[in-house]
Amino acid sequence: MNRVEAFRSIAEQAQRGELIFPTNVAASLKIQKVIDDPDCSLETASKLILTEPLLAARVVSVANSVAYNRFGGTVTNVRTAIPLLGFRTLHSIVASVVVRQISGMIIDPTLSAKAQKLWEHTAHVAALAHVIARRVSHVDPDTAMFAGVVHEVSGFYLLSRADHFPGLLDGELEEAAATFEASIGRAVLAKLMIPKPVTAAVESLWYGLRVMPPETLGDTLILANDLAKVASPLDLRSEASSQQDASEIDFAIGDGTLASILAESAEEVRSLTAALLG
Template sequence: MDRLEAFKAIAAQAGRGELTFPTNIDASIKLQRALNDENCHIDLAAKLVQADPLLAARTVAIANSVAYNRSGMEISSVKTAVQRLGVRTLQSLVTSVIVRQLGTKIRNPLLKAKANQLWEHTAHVAALAQVIARRVSHVDPDTAMFAGIVHEVGGFYMLSQAESYPEVMEGDPEEWTAHGEVQIGRGVLQKLMIPENVFKAVEAMWEGMRALPPENLGDTLLLANDLSPIASPLHARPGATSVAAASTIDFAVGDGTLASIMEESAEEVKSLTAALLHN
């Protein structure tokens, strides 16, 4: 089996919904479904979060980040953290746990290193997307963070399958972008019940088309990807700039510029990224 055949095999499984997830993901997916229920109130959400130590720690960390703790009042209670964040942000955090858990199955050191770098990249993109949405494109910041968390989920799944299909790590990175990312990514996004607007934003990222200044969620996601100081280890995205060149991206935003906004928001991005990376 060559690399393209391996991509096709994994993509076919994803298309049929026959995805192989680590067993610890099942509980997180059930939690995600519970939080998606419109009748899920804050008290119930807090109880569900407290049952998962990793999610509980990450929830408190995010609630204490600069992005969500404008008052500077640090908290240590999961329930208070849930009240501060709200159910929608919790949905993003549960998804971040699911994405991160895809790497727990990996034993090969090279693959694990790639998964760790991909998660660092993901955390930076999610944090940057949240700030860009709020300060620049004026799309919903929580949705933008969620889109950042899931934008590479197909890559995580591919890495989790690489020990069964070692061919996927052979060849040029462009082959993943051209033949694996879209087909596998769509299957995983569907399995995780990703909302249509986020799904379309990730598809726009796959196409590499965007407007500057960013006008919509897809533009916001692609700009965040470009500005991430940690590149994806899987590919150079079509239309994306290098990490070095991304520092030159600038444009007017109201009375300021993108560069001035990102400088003002640097501590916010750093704090939110660290909270997402919190284990």
């Protein structure tokens, strides 16, 4: 089976809803569904999160990041962390755990290394998107961070399936394979119940053009992706060219510039990235 045939096979399965996820993803999606309920209480959310140790640790870690804990003091438990974060940020953290769980299916060491680098890229994009949304594009920062967390979820899924299709992600993608990749991506995003505005932002990253200064959620995600210091190992561009492009991005924002805002926010980005990485 050649690469295009492999992509076609995976895409056809995805379109039928036959996505292969590890069993722990179902538990995380159940938590996500409960905390999305407007009537979900702090006590209910706390108890659910404590059933997943990795999720609980991530929630406390993000609550202690500079982005959320601006007034000092150490957050030591989930119940204290949730009000500080808010339920929308909590949704992003659950999504980050789901993404990691998908990559946990990977057996091949080379693919596993790619997944680790892809997660580093993802965490940095999510942190940058949060800052850019808050200080530049003025879209909702929590939604922007969530879009950053899930923007490569189709890549993680393909890496998890590549164990069964040797050579699937070697080299550049043919045009036909890239088309199938987008189809697979939409199916994965739908299965994970990603809201339509976020799905639209991810699709704009696949097909959109950079708009400067950014105005929409999609623009914010594209800029964060271009500025990420860790390039996606699945990006068709080389890491060197991606970083060169990023170094050339700057524009005026009020009395400052994008570069000055990023410099001022560097510790916030670093702290939030580290918290997401866990």
